[in-house]
Amino acid sequence: MRISAHMVCTAVRDDIVSGAFPPGARLTEELLARRYGVSRIPVREALRTLESEGFVITRRHAGACVARPSEQEAADLLDIRALLEPLGVARAARRRTEAQLKVLRGLVRLGRQRAEHGHFSDLRALEDWYHETLAQASGSPTLAALLTQLRRKITWVYAAEPPTRATAVWREHGAIVDAVARGDAERARALAVAHVERSVAARREQRPVAVRETGRKAAVRETKHSVNTGGDNA
CATH class of the missing domain: 1.10.10.10 (Winged helix-like DNA-binding domain superfamily/Winged helix DNA-binding domain)
Incomplete structure (x- = not known):
């Protein structure tokens, strides 16, 4: 194999x-x-x-x-997110499938529950799943790929948003999904713009993690990993 x-x-x-x-x-x-x-x-x-x-x-x-990454490169990632994410959400309102909408609603429900009960360690995976599904719902593979790659880089460069915002974040996600469900592209876009602005403001208050790490000795953690061979073999 x-x-x-x-x-x-x-x-x-x-x-x-x-x-x-x-x-x-x-x-x-x-x-x-x-x-x-x-x-x-x-x-x-x-x-x-x-x-x-x-x-x-x-x-x-x-x-x-x-x-x-430099601090300017890190800041650029947030600016690009502010441009692309509302576009993806607006397109999702026009192109999403019922299956994607069902997944998004389920993720919002889980996210709200975890946030309200303080289970913050579960939220990163739910956030990733939510944003990936929303990107795919745009109906544009190119845009979805850009949004997914952009999110990975922001996760790499910046710390997670403060847990104190977790409940508000998932409330905002829920409002966006409601607008997507109604097919209201303009409302969905406006909500996404406001959500991204709050998220970007929270991250700009922190110096990017990946930038801070550049001043330290780069030591690889020696944990041995095995690549998952359950699928995608060539």
């Missing part, structure tokens, strides 16, 4: 976003192949993909390492 470069790419990206590979950490093919239990071939392809996404940089004679 050969492990696909896509699976390796997902594993490396997840480790970069989680901080297992901090900004500036060396990413040698040997290290990654051993960490994920794969050959160097899918690792090499995965590094090329991650470089195109901006998570990795490669320098001659130095090899690949985790990118070090």
Whole structure:
């Protein structure tokens, strides 16, 4: 069974976003192949993909390492989100399917419950699922891919929003889903604009995590991982 470069790419990206590979950490093919239990071939392809996404940089004679985003680059991510997310939400109001709407409503219900009961550790996964479903509901694979990649990079660069805003965040999500359900694109867009503005304001008060980490020694956490081989084999 050969492990696909896509699976390796997902594993490396997840480790970069989680901080297992901090900004500036060396990413040698040997290290990654051993960490994920794969050959160097899918690792090499995965590094090329991650470089195109901006998570990795490669320098001659130095090899690949985790990118070090500047404060300006971090701020730009928030500006781009403010432009793209309302567009995606407006399109979702026109193009969403009943199945997607059912998932969104279920996620909002779960998110509200977890936030109200203080189960904040569950919210990151629910947030990711909610935003990915909403992006797919736009009916535009290109826009959905951009929104998903943008969210991954913001998660990587910035800390999570303060738990004190969790209940308000899921209340805002619920209002957006209600507008999407009614097919009210303008209302959905306006609610998304307001939601993003509040989220961006909360994050701008904090110095980006990935920027702060650039001043520290980049040490890779040595936990050994195995790539999930349950699917997507090539």
